[in-house]
Amino acid sequence: MSNSHISGAGLGLRRGMLDPMSALTTNDVDFLEVAPENWIGVGGRFGKAFAEFAERFPMVFHGLSLSIGSPDPLDETFVKQVKAFMRQHNVSLYSEHLSYCSSEGHMYDLMPLPFTEETVKRVSTRIRTVQDILEQPIAMENVSSYVTLPGQMSELEFMNAILAESGCTMLLDVNNVYVNSVNHGFDPRHFIANLPSACIQYCHIAGHYDEADDLLVDTHGAAIKDDVWALLAHAYQHHGVKPTLLERDFNFPPMAELLKEVNQIKAIQQSMVSYSTSGDGSHLQHEVNRCV
Amino acid sequence: MSDAGNTQGDALAVQHAFADTVRDPSARHSFNFEARRLAVYQELFFNNVEGFAASAFPVLKEIIVATLGEDNWLRLVRRFMVEHRCETPYFLQISEEFLRFLQHSMDAGNSESLPEYAWQLAHWEWMELHADVTPTESSMLISTLSDEQLLHANISLSETAWVCAYDYAVHTLDAEHHEVQAVPTYLMVYRNGQDDVGFNEINALSAALFETLRQQPDQTAEAVLLSLADASGLPAQTVLSGGVQILQQWQRMCIVFAHS
Numbered sequence: 001m002s003n004s005h006i007s008g009a010g011l012g013l014r015r016g017m018l019d020p021m022s023a024l025t026t027n028d029v030d031f032l033e034v035a036p037e038n039w040i041g042v043g044g045r046f047g048k049a050f051a052e053f054a055e056r057f058p059m060v061f062h063g064l065s066l067s068i069g070s071p072d073p074l075d076e077t078f079v080k081q082v083k084a085f086m087r088q089h090n091v092s093l094y095s096e097h098l099s100y101c102s103s104e105g106h107m108y109d110l111m112p113l114p115f116t117e118e119t120v121k122r123v124s125t126r127i128r129t130v131q132d133i134l135e136q137p138i139a140m141e142n143v144s145s146y147v148t149l150p151g152q153m154s155e156l157e158f159m160n161a162i163l164a165e166s167g168c169t170m171l172l173d174v175n176n177v178y179v180n181s182v183n184h185g186f187d188p189r190h191f192i193a194n195l196p197s198a199c200i201q202y203c204h205i206a207g208h209y210d211e212a213d214d215l216l217v218d219t220h221g222a223a224i225k226d227d228v229w230a231l232l233a234h235a236y237q238h239h240g241v242k243p244t245l246l247e248r249d250f251n252f253p254p255m256a257e258l259l260k261e262v263n264q265i266k267a268i269q270q271s272m273v274s275y276s277t278s279g280d281g282s283h284l285q286h287e288v289n290r291c292v
Numbered sequence: 293m294s295d296a297g298n299t300q301g302d303a304l305a306v307q308h309a310f311a312d313t314v315r316d317p318s319a320r321h322s323f324n325f326e327a328r329r330l331a332v333y334q335e336l337f338f339n340n341v342e343g344f345a346a347s348a349f350p351v352l353k354e355i356i357v358a359t360l361g362e363d364n365w366l367r368l369v370r371r372f373m374v375e376h377r378c379e380t381p382y383f384l385q386i387s388e389e390f391l392r393f394l395q396h397s398m399d400a401g402n403s404e405s406l407p408e409y410a411w412q413l414a415h416w417e418w419m420e421l422h423a424d425v426t427p428t429e430s431s432m433l434i435s436t437l438s439d440e441q442l443l444h445a446n447i448s449l450s451e452t453a454w455v456c457a458y459d460y461a462v463h464t465l466d467a468e469h470h471e472v473q474a475v476p477t478y479l480m481v482y483r484n485g486q487d488d489v490g491f492n493e494i495n496a497l498s499a500a501l502f503e504t505l506r507q508q509p510d511q512t513a514e515a516v517l518l519s520l521a522d523a524s525g526l527p528a529q530t531v532l533s534g535g536v537q538i539l540q541q542w543q544r545m546c547i548v549f550a551h552s
Contacts, residue, residue: 037382043427078381108337
């Protein structure tokens with residue numbers, strides 16, 4: 001299926017949810033998101049199921065192992081394998097995390113980066129290498145974090161500097177903005193409002209876990225909180241309606257319940273139609289040249 | 293928190309130190325990471341890796357927990373995180389990294405408390421997963437042939453059939469049956485055209501036939517069986533008549549394919 005233009009509301013495809021998801025159609029979800037690391041080189045029943053989903057739905061790849069900020073060398077062989085897999089399944093968008101998940105070997109989860117000018121330069125160089133191999137921009141996601149590492153920049157300054165320096169686009173994870181705003185004490189609305197609209201390719205929304213009043217953990221294992229829904233509407237108001245994906249990795253509820261959240265995304269998108277045409281004009285004009 | 297200055301080396305030093313302490317909470321570093329927040333990472337990463345190991349090696353975990361206690365299992369996972377350098381970006385291949393770690397660890401004598409069969413059991417558990425997901429190029433066509441036709445047909449092995457030789461009956465192990473004597477065991481694992489994975493315990497001669505087919509691809513069944521008779525010292529007629537029955541069965545199970 002051709003999918004250069006995803007739109008609407010999407011859902012992540014997980015191996016553990018193949019059965020309940022096989023009954024879905026594009027009337028239920030507009031696109032699927034997939035971690036290529038879970039499917040590259042996989043044959044048998046899983047390989048066949050994957051190929052069927054790729055035929056039936058527009059798909060975006062959301063990687064986990066690129067480790068763009070790693071102190072280890074960039075794994076260019078891996079990037080080429082992702083590229084081949086994108087071509088094979090006609091997938092045109094690849095997003096990854098602005099973080100690192102390896103240091104002298106893979107660790108299989110995301111660690112935050114120090115927000116410094118040096119990190120901006122180093123990571124931007126790596127992003128450009130990936131984009132040169134892929135022959136297209138990659139969308140970088142703002143990640144949730146639970147510690148503050150030494151560094152002189154704010155997360156917003158860091159994100160914007162990466163976008164400007166590397167020419168990448170952005171996957172705006174609204175839940176991660178919310179989680180970080182609590183964990184690091186900033187205004188999530190200000191963060192979102194000050195991102196360049198034209199760079200935002202799509203959004204993520206998910207549930208999180210309240211570890212303490214000042215410490216939230218991005219588990220993807222719970223229903224989405226009202227504050228996060230409000231933040232998604234806020235993002236649409238500022239940047240126009242963006243394709244948005246519901247992330248759910250653990251504690252899977254019945255499909256009907258997940259679809260309720262997917263439908264809530266669709267409802268917010270529809271209620272915003274007026275915003276997406278008028279929008280925050282001056283802001284859009286100011287940023288529009290950067291990511292296109 | 294401004295321990296780091298603003299040079300390239302400092303930002304990378306922060307990243308190295310952070311990763312080291314996430315891997316190994318006892319690792320020393322000179323940065324002031326808030327303990328409560330660092331603990332979130334230490335716990336998330338450990339639980340994630342433990343989850344991969346537990347789902348790939350449920351029987352190994354069960355036996356270690358039942359015989360040596362859960363702490364022993366958790367220490368093994370921690371040592372995997374600290375001592376082994378994982379190269380693969382692919383999640384299903386973490387089990388292969390764990391296998392390599394286990395082999396290295398047992399070879400180096402660092403796992404005295406683990407049963408001697410631990411690596412072979414883990415290999416068997418990995419094999420079942422591998423059979424399920426390994427990709428194939430060719431399609432699986434079953435032809436119906438008489439014994440005589442089969443003998444003169446060229447035989448090729450399926451890409452999704454394996455025979456593993458173990459020193460223990462690893463397929464019979466679990467928490468209740470973990471004290472076993474060494475006994476040579478040949479296990480055949482296969483995935484058929486319907487993508488179902490199965491396994492059989494086979495005898496030494498069948499294992500030798502499989503190995504001969506692997507080493508001498510695309511020869512006639514007759515040539516392969518005669519070469520097996522030669523190597524085993526068994527009468528040719530016995531090997532031919534027994535062998536053709538085995539090959540007929542393997543054909544029906546998509547383990548071998550006959551091409552006339």
